[in-house]
Amino acid sequence: MSAPPKRPPAPALLLRDVVKEYGTPPLRILHGVDLAVAPGELLAVVGPSGSGKSTLLALIGTLDRPTFGHIALEGHDLADLSDRQVAALRARRIGFVFQQFFLLPGLTTVENVATGLLYTGESARRRRERAVQALSDLGLGHRLDHHPDQLSGGEKQRVAIARAVVGRPGLLLADEPTGALDTTSGHGVMEVLRSLNTDGTTVLVITHDRDLAASFPRRIGIQDGRIAFDEHVGGRIAVGEDSAVTHIGAASGLGLDTRGRSEGGPT
């Protein structure tokens, strides 16, 4: 008897006709974005200032909800989840890195990183052990008890990345992670992100840096709140969209169709 065909994994991320409006009267910032991202992808989001990149990242990161449309993370349609469930999903599965680092000045590096594990309910000692390991993995084992103001920009960003990934999220979202850094530090930070991606983390990076974006296997271009292009080097990565469609559609009764992903770029 032959083995049943393997079900492809659910996409790491699936957006279906996502619209975001702000204010009254409503100003539409995102105009029906469709996007599917496979687990383990490394992609850059590029586009002019004000085109909607950070808005998109906030929706993907569950920091905000879309006005219309649907977003699914690892097969979970966010529309089916309560705010509490969404917060739990965010804490466990998503890591954030921002241009400004957002480290707590009164805490040491290891304490800053351990805050990334507060949701786990683990003991303070265990959180510290994991934070030490994460910092050591990022080459900061010699900076454990330093405070942020004693670190270089590149070191601060690596601490912020350690905090973002110490809980082993499936998805890492980075908004201009190299924007405040000199070229060398920026390259160091990108190497860290690449190596996390090689270890299986899906990584999405917003960047204004054209050279940086050009080095990514996939680039999404946002223009006026729409996907203007979706370029893949070496073709698309197979995504288990159909399994996710069934799952999400059945769960929400929406019949979510994921074939509406952007077809703007080369395949």
Ligand SMILES: Nc1ncnc2c1ncn2[C@@H]1O[C@H](COP(=O)(O)OP(=O)(O)OP(=O)(O)O)[C@@H](O)[C@H]1O
């Ligand atoms: N909370 C908000 N209320 C009203 N308008 C907003 C809000 N957040 C963002 N906007 C508007 O949405 C548009 C897109 O902003 P967004 O920050 O997503 O752009 P961006 O592409 O990330 O820009 P940049 O590259 O300059 O960071 C802008 O016109 C901005 O003013």
